[in-house]
Amino acid sequence: MFLKKYIQDIWGAVKSLATGMKRTGYYFTHHKEIITQQYPDNRDTLVLPERFKGEVVMIHDENNEHACTGCTACELACPNATIKIITKFDVDAETGKKKKAIDTFVYHLELCTMCNLCVEACPTGAIKMAQTFEHSVFDRSQLTKTLNKPGSKIRAGVE
Amino acid sequence: MWSLSNIAANIDLWLNEQVGATWAVVLEMVIAGVAVIGLFATLGLVLVIMERKVSAWMQIRLGPNRVGPKGMFQSLADTLKLLVKEGMTPGGADKLLFNVAPFVAMIVAMLLLAPLAFAKDFQLWDLNIGVLYISAVSSISVISILMAGWASNNKYSLLGAMRSGAQIVSYELSAGLAVLAIVVLTGSLRISDIIQAQENGWWLFKGHIPAIIAFIIFIIAVTAETNRAPFDMAEAESELTAGFHTEYSGMKFALFFLAEYANVFIVCAIGATLFLGGWMPFHIGNWTAFNGVMDWIPSSIWFFGKTFALIFLIMWFRWTFPRLRIDQLLNLEWKYLLPISMFNLLLVTLIAIMGWHF
Numbered sequence: 001m002f003l004k005k006y007i008q009d010i011w012g013a014v015k016s017l018a019t020g021m022k023r024t025g026y027y028f029t030h031h032k033e034i035i036t037q038q039y040p041d042n043r044d045t046l047v048l049p050e051r052f053k054g055e056v057v058m059i060h061d062e063n064n065e066h067a068c069t070g071c072t073a074c075e076l077a078c079p080n081a082t083i084k085i086i087t088k089f090d091v092d093a094e095t096g097k098k099k100k101a102i103d104t105f106v107y108h109l110e111l112c113t114m115c116n117l118c119v120e121a122c123p124t125g126a127i128k129m130a131q132t133f134e135h136s137v138f139d140r141s142q143l144t145k146t147l148n149k150p151g152s153k154i155r156a157g158v159e
Numbered sequence: 160m161w162s163l164s165n166i167a168a169n170i171d172l173w174l175n176e177q178v179g180a181t182w183a184v185v186l187e188m189v190i191a192g193v194a195v196i197g198l199f200a201t202l203g204l205v206l207v208i209m210e211r212k213v214s215a216w217m218q219i220r221l222g223p224n225r226v227g228p229k230g231m232f233q234s235l236a237d238t239l240k241l242l243v244k245e246g247m248t249p250g251g252a253d254k255l256l257f258n259v260a261p262f263v264a265m266i267v268a269m270l271l272l273a274p275l276a277f278a279k280d281f282q283l284w285d286l287n288i289g290v291l292y293i294s295a296v297s298s299i300s301v302i303s304i305l306m307a308g309w310a311s312n313n314k315y316s317l318l319g320a321m322r323s324g325a326q327i328v329s330y331e332l333s334a335g336l337a338v339l340a341i342v343v344l345t346g347s348l349r350i351s352d353i354i355q356a357q358e359n360g361w362w363l364f365k366g367h368i369p370a371i372i373a374f375i376i377f378i379i380a381v382t383a384e385t386n387r388a389p390f391d392m393a394e395a396e397s398e399l400t401a402g403f404h405t406e407y408s409g410m411k412f413a414l415f416f417l418a419e420y421a422n423v424f425i426v427c428a429i430g431a432t433l434f435l436g437g438w439m440p441f442h443i444g445n446w447t448a449f450n451g452v453m454d455w456i457p458s459s460i461w462f463f464g465k466t467f468a469l470i471f472l473i474m475w476f477r478w479t480f481p482r483l484r485i486d487q488l489l490n491l492e493w494k495y496l497l498p499i500s501m502f503n504l505l506l507v508t509l510i511a512i513m514g515w516h517f
Contacts, residue, residue, distance in 0.1 A: 035220075
């Protein structure tokens with residue numbers, strides 16, 4: 001019984017090692033699988049994976065309208081206070097009712113870890129992760145960004 | 160026809176005519192020494208770039224590709240950098256041992272080249288106990304590692320050296336037993352006899368399954384003896400920074416680096432000699448035409464081809480398998496490799512006595 005287990009151990013080890021060597025041998029002979037991007041050389045034709053997370057941006061459509069209701073769910077979801085949302089109250093011209101709306105969406109890129117939690121927390125899909133990654137600037141203050149474009153307003157129908 | 164042994168014979172003849180027998184021997188020793196150093200320098204350059212390219216391709220990377228065509232001069236540039244760097248000796252180190260250790264590592268590698276047959280009739284020293292000499296000298300290499308680790312006055316270095324000691328001493332056993340299998344089949348310790356015995360087929364094929372098992376055990380054991388992954392506990396970058404050569408820099412570090420690659424070449428050359436017939440061409444039974452074509456390829460090409468095939472195998476291991484823990488390493492040796500190789504040696508002896516091999 002002991003001998004059977006001993007031989008089974010060896011057989012299993014040899015088999016699993018051979019599986020690993022088969023995989024690396026496949027990669028060794030198939031150079032088209034190479035995933036290295038020669039970045040500064042291929043800057044114009046660079047293809048990034050779909051899941052790459054560069055920075056948070058707010059989605060604006062052609063009418064300069066976004067879907068952010070100012071609910072601050074992203075601000076609460078952020079683990080390191082990257083997002084600060086300043087809200088205001090819009091007064092409806094017809095009914096005179098006051099409605100909460102976003103004034104400024106402040107985003108501190110220098111604090112962001114690209115964890116994607118804010119995007120997942122957003123109930124209306126107003127923000128997303130962009131693919132840009134060349135973020136170097138000469139002054140840290142330039143990394144504090146306002147995500148909602150000037151003059152933009154919430155899209156009608158988004159609550 | 161052009162061959163290494165012809166060149167050597169012509170040089171010998173010419174020197175004997177010019178300076179007389181005594182000085183001819185002295186000059187030949189000098190030439191051999193320079194040739195060995197030249198071989199090591201070339202091997203270092205070639206093997207480093209080979210290792211980096213192989214590892215890159217196995218990990219779906221490109222590898223060095225900036226210096227020279229396809230990055231082929233990368234190792235040359237690295238060597239130049241190491242040459243101009245300062246070789247520091249740490250303050251608390253044992254100065255003598257610290258500075259001598261890299262040279263011991265290098266000398267052991269050089270001594271091991273002596274009995275190797277690089278081509279037909281091209282051998283530095285065909286002594287009658289060649290295999291014994293190899294296993295005896297190769298066990299000195301642990302001393303250089305222990306010296307380096309102890310003299311560095313650094314806990315990482317010492318840990319690396321101690322691990323390396325435990326490892327090399329254990330794996331020497333199964334490497335020796337695997338080599339013994341071939342010695343039993345051949346009935347001689349002389350390298351040239353072992354190669355001659357493989358004229359009608361390499362031992363890997365002639366010795367049935369026991370020879371294949373011995374070959375596998377030999378490859379595993381020498382990988383451990385040369386301190387390469389998956390047995391690179393002596394260096395273990397992620398645990399011990401660089402193990403025994405943490406404190407070394409510049410050319411002294413380069414000597415350790417070079418000795419590692421020289422050792423890889425040497426153990427692969429020994430493996431090729433014992434199991435794959437050294438410089439002996441690949442022959443199949445009575446296929447005269449096929450054998451003629453194989454004979455036409457120079458014997459040095461056969462030797463280096465086989466050796467580099469084995470080196471590639473060892474690199475393949477290195478870039479596929481994860482590092483073992485020290486207890487797993489010793490378990491593998493004492494619970495698996497040693498009993499198997501002992502049993503295997505009995506089988507080989509039975510085959511040799513009964514004459515069952517081809």
